[in-house]
Amino acid sequence: MTKAELLKEFDKLEKEKGVHIDGIYYNSKKSTIENAIECLKCPDELLNKYLTVVSLKYPNSGRVITENGDFKRHSHNRLYVFNTARMILAN
Numbered sequence: 864m865t866k867a868e869l870l871k872e873f874d875k876l877e878k879e880k881g882v883h884i885d886g887i888y889y890n891s892k893k894s895t896i897e898n899a900i901e902c903l904k905c906p907d908e909l910l911n912k913y914l915t916v917v918s919l920k921y922p923n924s925g926r927v928i929t930e931n932g933d934f935k936r937h938s939h940n941r942l943y944v945f946n947t948a949r950m951i952l953a954n
Contacts, residue, residue, distance in 0.1 A: 866893050866896065869893065869897060869900065870889065872900055873887060873896055876903040876904065877903065881936070882936055882941060884902065884938060884941065885938040885939050886939075886942075887899045898942075898946070902941060902942050905945060907935055910934075910935055910944060910945065913948030914929070914934060914944050914948070916948040920947075924947075928940050928943075928944065
């Protein structure tokens with residue numbers, strides 16, 4: 864897929880989920896856009912499990928994320944939990 868097609872899919876998924884992810888723009892790398900698309904496609908149940916993984920590894924970060932409200936709707940925390948948990952599980 865081209866970068867323009869990826870951005871169209873990203874915009875469509877953002878509207879479907881009702882979530883905006885900060886930091887994804889036309890000048891973003893293709894891999895960054897693809898990662899954000901995977902994050903938006905990730906089911907909420909799996910994101911809750913990812914938050915558990917992050918909270919076990921980084922208790923203070925997990926506490927702050929849960930105190931900020933619904934992290935699945937937060938513009939930064941959703942992608943942060945998604946990426947951090949996948950990094951932890953990869954090791």
